[in-house]
Amino acid sequence: xxxxxxxxxxxxxxxxxxxxxxxxxxxxxxxxxxxxxxxxxxxxxxxxxxxxxxxxxxxxxxxxxxxxxxxxxxxxxxxxxxxxxxxxxxxxxxxxxxxxxxxxxxxxxxxxxxxxxxxxxxxxxxxxxxxxxxxxxxxxxxxxxxxxxxxxxxxxxxxxxxxxxxxxxxxxxxxxxxxxxxxxxxxxxxxxxxxxxxxxxxxxxxxxxxxxxxxxxxxxxxxxxxxxxxxxxxxxxxxxxxxxxxxxxxxxxxxxxxxxxxxxxxxxxxxxxxxxxxxxxxxxxxxxxxxxxxxxxxxxxxxxxxxxxxxxxxxxxxxxxxxxxxxxxxxxxxxx
Numbered sequence: 001x002x003x004x005x006x007x008x009x010x011x012x013x014x015x016x017x018x019x020x021x022x023x024x025x026x027x028x029x030x031x032x033x034x035x036x037x038x039x040x041x042x043x044x045x046x047x048x049x050x051x052x053x054x055x056x057x058x059x060x061x062x063x064x065x066x067x068x069x070x071x072x073x074x075x076x077x078x079x080x081x082x083x084x085x086x087x088x089x090x091x092x093x094x095x096x097x098x099x100x101x102x103x104x105x106x107x108x109x110x111x112x113x114x115x116x117x118x119x120x121x122x123x124x125x126x127x128x129x130x131x132x133x134x135x136x137x138x139x140x141x142x143x144x145x146x147x148x149x150x151x152x153x154x155x156x157x158x159x160x161x162x163x164x165x166x167x168x169x170x171x172x173x174x175x176x177x178x179x180x181x182x183x184x185x186x187x188x189x190x191x192x193x194x195x196x197x198x199x200x201x202x203x204x205x206x207x208x209x210x211x212x213x214x215x216x217x218x219x220x221x222x223x224x225x226x227x228x229x230x231x232x233x234x235x236x237x238x239x240x241x242x243x244x245x246x247x248x249x250x251x252x253x254x255x256x257x258x259x260x261x262x263x264x265x266x267x268x269x270x271x272x273x274x275x276x277x278x279x280x281x282x283x284x285x286x287x288x289x290x291x292x293x294x295x296x297x298x299x300x301x302x303x304x305x306x307x308x309x310x311x312x313x314x315x316x317x318x319x320x321x322x323x324x325x326x327x328x329x330x331x332x333x334x335x336x
Contacts, residue, residue, distance in 0.1 A: 047315035069306035070234035072146025074101040079145040087131040089231040110215035118264035122271035127228040129275035136207035149238040152196035174320025188331040195291030211235035235303040246296025293334040301326035
């Protein structure tokens with residue numbers, strides 16, 4: 001399906017690549033008068049990114065490079081760090097032409113708390129809503145930084161166009177859809193367009209959609225009053241903000257073995273929606289959740305696809321069907 005040269009994993013394993021990274025890291029540290037106290041760690045490689053830790057006399061730093069499908073994350077985070085510095089992990093430096101960034105370590109993430117208390121999730125989504133409202137005023141800035149757009153208004157056309165891709169692939173390809181499967185997805189396009197229309201009437205502006213929001217993408221704050229600092233924006237889109245609840249809802253349901261009508265889940269969703277009542281009353285905001293969550297499923301598909309374009313064969317076989325599942329179930333109810 002792909003040659004080794006067409007995906008990044010082999011390059012990330014090479015001594016030449018690691019030497020280039022070490023050279024850049026040394027330049028960054030020299031600029032800040034920071035001393036490296038040991039070698040770079042062994043790369044933590046997944047087909048979507050590579051991470052290295054850098055020991056220094058100012059604590060541990062993190063180096064990251066993404067799969068080319070998420071190449072722009074470094075530039076997006078740099079822009080967010082200027083737009084809402086209290087809400088994101090500000091990188092020490094970025095190399096936008098390579099998609100490299102080096103960032104400080106802020107300690108443990110919220111996931112390390114191992115709690116089932118709904119208040120943790122409520123804090124995550126409410127603080128992220130605050131970040132979204134700041135970001136909503138800076139769409140052009142984030143677009144210029146490379147944030148991809150999945151405007152609900154184009155969702156129907158996007159799905160129709162993607163079907164041409166999937167039906168045109170060889171039958172043995174993990175991303176192939178046969179005619180019957182494609183017809184079923186195509187039949188959902190009117191419902192997708194109706195979902196987009198419902199969101200348009202609501203009047204909530206498009207903003208940053210994290211697209212993989214969970215407690216492992218925010219650090220434990222220094223105090224209970226400090227805002228959460230978020231990171232890991234590789235999957236993000238400029239889209240409807242409420243779609244960011246798709247992943248949290250799925251994780252809560254799985255972890256708590258609960259349905260969407262669980263009282264804890266309802267409290268978390270309410271904590272998020274209460275941040276948006278300047279735009280519409282709470283019942284109207286709540287009614288918009290289902291269409292936004294369905295489009296969140298489409299956003300998950302989109303982010304997987306842009307990664308899989310650069311995947312090695314094993315990753316394509318493993319994750320290709322997973323990506324297609326989002327597309328094939330796009331209009332299935334999320335909250336019902």
